[in-house]
Amino acid sequence: MDKKKIIILGAGFGGIAAAKKLKGCDAEILIIDKTNHFLFQPLLYQVAGASLSARDITMPIREIFAHQDNVSVIMGEVVEIHKGQKYVALGNQDRHFYDYLIIGVGARHSYFGNDQWETHAPGLKTLTDALTIREKVLTSFEIAERCPDLAEAYKYLTFAIVGGGPTGVELAGTFAEICKKTLKKNFSRISSEKARIILIEGFNRILPPFHPALSHRAKLDLEKLGVEVLTECKVTNINEEGIQTDTGFIPCKNILWAAGNQASPLLKTLHTECDRSGRVLVDHNLNIPGHNEIFVIGDAANFQYKGAALPAVAPAAKQQGTFVGKLVYQEISKKHLSPLRKKGFSYLDKGGLATIGTWKAVGYFKNIRFKGILAWLIWGFVHIAYLIGHRNKISVMLEWCLHTWTGKRGSRVIYGSIEEKIPKPHKK
């Protein structure tokens, strides 16, 4: 008899966890991902912030499964899921049939209908996003140094980050440290210390999912680093010259977007109910209605937990992947429905952590709240522990030590040229 075919779309936290759980299963597993690597997204902002390099937080998918014989990997983009005939189609129309389909395709950032803002305010989801931001920020300093007049120069030294969730807070803290520490003494005409970093949040406090006391602490910590924190501030427009909010216009050449997610458009081809952010509504087994062979996990799914959708965090995706992997393994080996289906997926809330800068972080686990050095150390240990690969762990620790002691950042390479971006000199 032919082996059962399992297709996993997306090699993020969820997809990788599912595939690993299926080790030893007598099935053919096919992982399809747009990229060739697993990305450790929680540290992606540090690539954008020139602390870490791409390889520190990635691992080739093929390398992860080099010794798991039931896994093959395809690098490619699935453009359609055909749940009736049970296949997925790649961009070149290649079809791959499945008995089980596990979908963990994640999300992109959403501009709430203002997609034209993306050019001026890139978001941070993929490695390419992170390198785009790094390049933009580092180049801004180079342009500023060459700007004919200083008023113009300081537009390039103003950084606005839209969205006060963990990513926004981490980016704001990082850029503050870059300006005040890393680039100190690096320029002759401009002073990087005089750069402005502005964090903009629509809600009445930053880090909305955290306890108000931690939000408050994070705000104080950011302000100590020189970040201006604007809450209850709505962005109404973004263009090349800056950012318009309901309280005024900020001239600014560096805008980063850390507000709002939209699940992958591929999910629409499932023709099943989605929420406002495009996430698929799944049942207690992470299945879509009427298809107990299709699972949606991670940021692509809306799984109801305590009356709301599960947050888009790595532990949730990982736990879901593990659950689905185990369930499918049982069904294939025992040849009947897994007993796990009765119980359904249950989420173990591991709390939250957000880092603001060196020695500065906030976090919670159940009712316990951490802040300051303790939170920062916990944050560091947790992230090192969950990184994939010994090489990456060692390399990240090395970078962090260097960075903590000297303020230096290892990955300050600019790839592009800047000549065409320099404003023309004024008539003399």
Add this chain to the structure above:
Amino acid sequence: MDKKKIIILGAGFGGIAAAKKLKGCDAEILIIDKTNHFLFQPLLYQVAGASLSARDITMPIREIFAHQDNVSVIMGEVVEIHKGQKYVALGNQDRHFYDYLIIGVGARHSYFGNDQWETHAPGLKTLTDALTIREKVLTSFEIAERCPDLAEAYKYLTFAIVGGGPTGVELAGTFAEICKKTLKKNFSRISSEKARIILIEGFNRILPPFHPALSHRAKLDLEKLGVEVLTECKVTNINEEGIQTDTGFIPCKNILWAAGNQASPLLKTLHTECDRSGRVLVDHNLNIPGHNEIFVIGDAANFQYKGAALPAVAPAAKQQGTFVGKLVYQEISKKHLSPLRKKGFSYLDKGGLATIGTWKAVGYFKNIRFKGILAWLIWGFVHIAYLIGHRNKISVMLEWCLHTWTGKRGSRVIYGSIEEKIPKPHKK
């Protein structure tokens, strides 16, 4: 009185050495470079070969001179040197005047009049070149794995390297190890071990500047790694489908160019005598005729030594930079011509080294020749010793240990997507 102005074009081995020698000099030094980083070019092929990441072999120019107060840095491209009025002009027409000009702008690869070959056969001089090659090679394996027929797939798994100098040899060895070791067990349809690596050299042996015994040893070592070495083989055409030589056509999707240099076109604006490769003919002080305030160093210069132009190697550039830095320092502080001008620049030949693979290298120093493990260890120590920055030294050693023991390579990230590059499936 105004301080003397020294402009250094290019922050390579020569430019950096000159600027460092000028530390403490009562002058204004301006370094202008197209990129924001110093690049340790001898290890660039390891970035192309996915062993090292960009940051391991780079250092921001600003960081190198953060504590040398007489240096400013501009990232930009000089498009003209006006030796009459003593200024250089940037792309945006900004002019910078000098009392001394030190030119170390290096070279690009040359296709001997066949510039259309560049699209299919990229060369290796800059970081962007290295990443282009890495991306092309890694993507080839992904495409091959998805190719509808295997004959087509193996075109993507054929690598031809044109030019049997140190760079060509190092690239051939690297790609052989990638195919035979790094990617082993990574693919399901293709066998990376079956990839062909072909090194093509026009002369009758590889490594022409080395002793014939070492050329012979290098050839044997390469062949042990599975590389096909073709000598006395002339390339007559290159296109999308492969490479035409005087002995036949090789179907091949990966061609790399490691033959021939052409100095920067900026040098033409000096309106002084250049050689066939565009290098400026300099006198014993590295000056151009009639301008003892203009120095040309490194790969941009043709300095006659033992009846030939000095080879385009890092030690030559570095020694020249040091000589010029010292000379200019003396003239500015003593306010009369430096006594160094009488003696002129003298080159200390430090021999040569080329690595072929793990534990395999060849090298010489004066009349002593090294090969095998000893040469490989010397090669490793020398390169670590000359890398700039402790972080880079540690990181490179870490990568090499990992790589030597496990065959793994840390930097296998593909940034682009591949969907549009996949050949369409055949009719079934």
